[in-house]
Amino acid sequence: MQRLEGISKEQIMAFASRHLRDNYVVVNKEQGEDTTIKKIDKPAITPIPSNRDYQSDFVADLLKRQPQPIQPQWVDYSADLSFGEVRKGIPVIYKQNTENDLFTLAYKYDFGQSADNAYDVALYYLDYLGTNKMSAEEFKKAMYGLACSVSFSCGNEEMTVTISGLSQNMKQAVALVEQLLNNAKPDKAAYDNLVESILKSRLDAKNNQQECNARLREFGIYGPRNRYTDQMSEKQLRTTKPKDLVERVKQLATYQHTVLYYGPMSMDELNKTMREVHVVKGDLALRGLRNHPYMAQLTPENEVLLAPYDAKNIYMTQYCNNGRKWEPQNTATISLFNEYFGANMNSIVFQEIREARGMAYNATAYYSRPSYMGRTEYATTFVITQNDKMMDCINQFKCIIDTLPESEKAFNLAKESLIKQMASRRVTKMGVINNYLSAQRLGLDYDQAESIYKALPSMTFGDIAAYERDNMVGKTWRYLILGNEAELDMESLARVGAIKRVSLEEIFGY
Secondary structure, three states: OHHHHOOOHHHHHHHHHHHOOOOOOOOOOOOOOOOOOOOOOOOOOOOOOOOOOOOOHHHHHHHHOOOOOOOOOOOOHHHHOEEEEEEOOEEEEEEEOOOOOEEEEEEEEOOOOOOOOHHHHHHHHHOOOOEOOOOHHHHHHHHHHOOEEEEEEEOOOOEEEEEEEEHHHHHHHHHHHHHHHHHEOOOHHHHHHHHHHHHHHHHHHOOOHHHHHHHHHHHHHHOOOOOOOOOOOHHHHHHOOHHHHHHHHHHHHHEOOEEEEEEOOOHHHHHHHHHHHOOOOOOOOEOOOOOOOOOOOOOOOOEEEEEEOOOOEEEEEEEEOOOOEOOHHHHHHHHHHHHHHOOOOOOHHHHHHHHOOOOEEEEEEEEEOOOOOOOEOEEEEEEEEEHHHHHHHHHHHHHHHHOOOOOHHHHHHHHHHHHHHHHHOOOOOHHHHHHHHHHHHOOOOOOHHHHHHHHHHHOOHHHHHHHHHHHOOOOOOEEEEEEOHHHOOHHHHHHHOEEEEOOHHHHHOO
16 A cells, blocks of 8 residues: 555556557447458258256256255344434434444435436536535545545436445545535536537447337337436537536435435434534425326337337337236236246246247346336336347247246246245345335335245246236237338238337437
8 A cells, every 4th residue: 555655647657658658459340331241141940849847867966955945034124224313304214234334324315317307417417526625636535535435326216315435434424525515616617528428428329239229118118208318408418507507416405305324323323423414404394306207108009119220130129018006915926927937048938039949149028017106017028139030039929928838847946946036135234225215115114025935835827827818918019129120021010010110319319
């Protein structure tokens, strides 16, 4: 450490100049037609029989062994967490760290991007700012000197300011962050650079196949207004004054929020520290901004959304939403169905689509429950496949959805795997608080893993088959396809559902 402290910036620059100046490689990613490519005839691929009901001697030997069962551990919110209040309007969710001297402290606000999309940029901008007393560089050095760090996160419906590090320095670190939150100094040059960086990353995203697929998927599930399209436009970014973003950050001190804490301090010590350094303005009468959630759309009819991307393969998602509201008692059934049907490499979907028939590079399927109470469940499938195999994948997915393949061995393996996952699962540290918050969003006051674990032993293939039959078989789907239309079987695709072409500008929002 002493040697590192003695190295100057000039020495680093001299080292780089001496050793790296002429020893580097530049790789340019060029777009356009590759005229040097050589074609070969595509070989025929014939299906191979699935061997789900067969076992090698090696597997049989493993299954005969009887290891000591892993004993599950569940989160007990009343025993594992404590609840208090720093002051009126600021509740505390607390878990003591008895392992070491590290802490994590977070301010959680119950609104996010869907309430005001400028907050996403405002918190991003904050990372480039100093205060009226220190520059951005000085602030970062001060936090580093305290062995602490701060991060800002703006989700769809929540925002958090998170401070973590060495507990003995928590008070000083929190005081520094409070200075930044309440006295950040706008920097026009830093903002202009940030805007250019954001716009450049947006431009790059349109040339990335995975990014294009993510935007199409979000557009297809949530509609034209979603977390990707609901962003500040280029015009808004260029005309917004930096001080307006800083004012949004300062406004946080007037909104109700929750303090989350995992660390060695006692609850009394935490409350005393927070009362001394946590800045609150007014009586926190304002609950906060109102979210306008991005809601999953229903799929009342078969339809195809086709977005352009010039490649030899397609990314395709099938999406089905019948408007069924999630109910807690179905969680175990959904979890077991996913394990059996499409969530991993041992699933029916992966084996039937990729392994047995060689139709796809990747193939998954999932039945999703919402993150918030009162919202809908939905089913999705996903494949990456060659352009000429598109209809093969669509037809094969329809076949295994409408007639769920039954394998006793595969089902028992899926059930046993899920039971062991639940038993070996450990929720620790800040994860206990996050687990509680996830349960709260669903209107629950208990750890769902325990109910899943207890329900699994008595479940049968008929349980998951019935659930799949009620919610997926014969239902209408929205097909989200990213690909080159000139190389797709559009005539056959038109028989699947009405085709709607969407541009990259539509799915990206810019």
